[in-house]
Amino acid sequence: MARNIGSRYTTHQILGRGSAGTVWLGEGPEGPVAVKLLREDLASDQELVGRFVQERTALLGLDHPRVVKVRDLVVDGNDLALVMDLVRGTDLRTRLDRERRLAPEAAVAITADVADALAAAHAAGVVHRDVKPENILLDMEGPLGPGGAHPALLTDFGVAKLIDTPGRTKATRIIGTPDYLAPEIVEGLPPRAAVDIYALATVLYELLAGFTPFGGGHPGAVLRRHVTETVVPLPGIPEELWQLIVQCLAKAPASRLRASELAARLKDVLPLLKGIPPLDVDEPDSDPAAAAAQASEQYEEDAYATGTGSGEPGPRRAAVPLVPGASADSNRDTHTSMRVPAPDELSGGPLGTARAPRSAGAPRPGSARHKAGVVRKRRITLAVAAVVVAGALGAGGYLVASGDEDAPPQDSKQSSQP
Template identity: 50%
Template sequence: MRTPPEARNETGGGDLTGYRIGDAYELIEPIGGGGTGTVWRARSLVQDEHVAVKLLREDLMAEPKAVNRFVQERAILLMLRHPHIVRVRDLVTVGTSLGLVMDLVEGGSLRDYLHEQGTLPPAEAAMLLAQVAEALAAAHKRGVVHRDLKPDNILLDRVDGRLHCRLTDFGIARILDTPSMTTPGALVGTANYVAPEAVYGGRPAPPADIYALGVVLFELTAGHPTYAGGPAWAILRRHVDESPRPVDGMPDAIWQVVQQCMDKRPGRRPSARDLAATLRTVARRVRDLPALPPHTVDNRPTTPGPPVPRPRPAPTRSRRAFCAAVLLALAALAVPAWNFLNRPGGEVGEARPGAHSTAAPAGGGSPSAVRPTARAVRSAGAATVGDASPAGPSGRAATEATEAWQDWECGDSYTWDLGHPAVVQPCHAVGTGRVRLVGHMKALPGIQADVTISLVDADTDELVAGPHLCAGLMFTDFAPSHDCGPFVDNPPRGHRYVVVQKWVYSGRSILPGGEVRGKEFAW
């Protein structure tokens, strides 16, 4: 036996191999890990058998929600007793951290198995997921929603020589009708498996688990999830806007189950109990069919490897007619159909539908009330912008008519991961006497954000002008992107500056927000 010094009794530092947890368990070796901690193989000193101990990351111990969620996992799993759910045995303290003692499942995860095989025979995929559906049925009966169903959280072992699924990691599960441990409206889960209603921060419910299981069934059969490829925000958008397509050779019986599970309307998805029965019936119908060759996202057979993006499906006749009607309406209203994010080197001085700006005196100052940006009047080297200059309307117009502006320069910092489902880009343009600032933002429908644009000294990071506020920007199917600005400022000469664009999600808050910096420039 080896007991580490007290300084190393933290899960975040030192080697805990051989460390004894009281008189009950001895850590042997780490065997896995995730966002909340590390999983160790351990030996039960009482029963002389191996178990798994999941240690909470040391830095998370200072986060009350993380600790509560970790303790909640024990409470949930102690409630659940099912052959296809990993059994929790104990909650222990390890140094200054917490440990969750569980049954040790030796066969690895379904993700590991799929990586080895490329794809599974349809009958095997259906039978394995029938076991998972039975586990979900037991959880849903007790009011528990898993919320993060994916191959990584499905463990495998063998019983009587046959593969046996064990569902694990209920750490972010929610007990229905109980206050959530997560921020209200928070988006929890993994992008490839998130149900459309969850993208908008909807209340977790059993149909969300069924949706994820449909994605997993597709993945086991085709070799990739339904909407694999691209950034997380784009995958989330496709869950909302698109419908999955079968790969070549996918059995109709499998495809019908995928369609039922991934119905956009949660109420039309099957229950976990009915799904388990359906999958067992499907397994018998397709038992003689071989595994498909692994496919990329565009349905071309290939060897196992990273997926590539597939093109969006061609619009249906009704969708084309709908889009044509919208375009005609926009044209009648003389609204410019222009999207900066889809035009390299686009001119950003022109206001777009829904763009906001906060007028401020040159050189900064408090922003005034939010109002639509004035349309840019573009001519040879001149433009009109909506700022409130001390010179007054007539003086400002005369100044703008004679002021020459250089081309817009935009930062290349885009933020599009799951934590910030948005594409953001701040820009600046230098004139003969002043500087213009603007910020672009594109986000998922249903998101509302408050955006600020500031000018800071690139060397000292001190605020020079702003922050200019664009409050309550609402992103919808018809207005997926907005500009904040342009604004005109007159910073001191002889310095280097950078435009900083910040945003916080407002209304039904989904995520905390973020910050992006533009290109540095001399003035």
């Protein structure tokens, strides 16, 4: 059903949904457009509407071939919408869901495109703050690049900043997606350009491995890993590429590359990756039963992140609805809000400790597989102890019996008296 957005645009059909709003196929004065209509709950927030208007100039001025251009920002009654270029293709998450992991050459080509987009945004003073596969679009009508990769474009610029208004989020809350959050955000520091580099390096790791370096399980556990853990190496890629990933996943923001430097170095590495097949890497806790048991155990701490105390299991990348009382309407959630862990929690306090780097396929400490192994070891230890005790008792009985036989005649006489 057609719907007018402002006086210039008309929407026709839904292209996708997210926790921040719904994306529609629309028509404008210059042809087809994508219209991201924010939720009515958000549109009724006058402070957010004011921020929306303030960001108009910065977002409209962001123009780069690797950025999905924002054409207009519409404030009309209860409608709050971003009008963007229409990209004929799919998002990177959909491709990952289909292929699980990409060949290194294609993964690096896509990452280099996004790094170019971030370099343009950072030069204009815009920080994305929510770089993830869902916000990377693949243009199926564009020319194929290295490794057969379709051109990648970064979208949803400004949405995280618009949502993160002082009246809507408190100092104890974070805006972002847990798997891709830089450590400084977890620690409550303001987001700078380096947070986008960290998130993009996480995306590259995921494209290569099929899973994120610190993801999995309860959101609170994911946040702690970002701050305390070291990334586990990936076998089968050139050392130059691995060092790039490590540098961009550095805990200290100043140690990471700038977007323009990352883009240039990724393009330098591309020739080394030609012909390398997708990596054969074991995903942590890939056993379905073990993964389900781990999720159930970890979600006992549900109140830690959501304050609900429900303890109900959920998906691996758990999402907390952005708007209180709202339910997530698809798996394309744009934002997750959760509490910032206290210092003792981040350092491995009562809620858990950091896991040490481990080899691929080894059970993660604290996981169901790891706990099952610990239980087996304990049972074996108890069984061995029981055998030892039984042996000791048997030996003791033998010594008592032999001692009676060797007793002096005097003792025998005394024991035989009435």
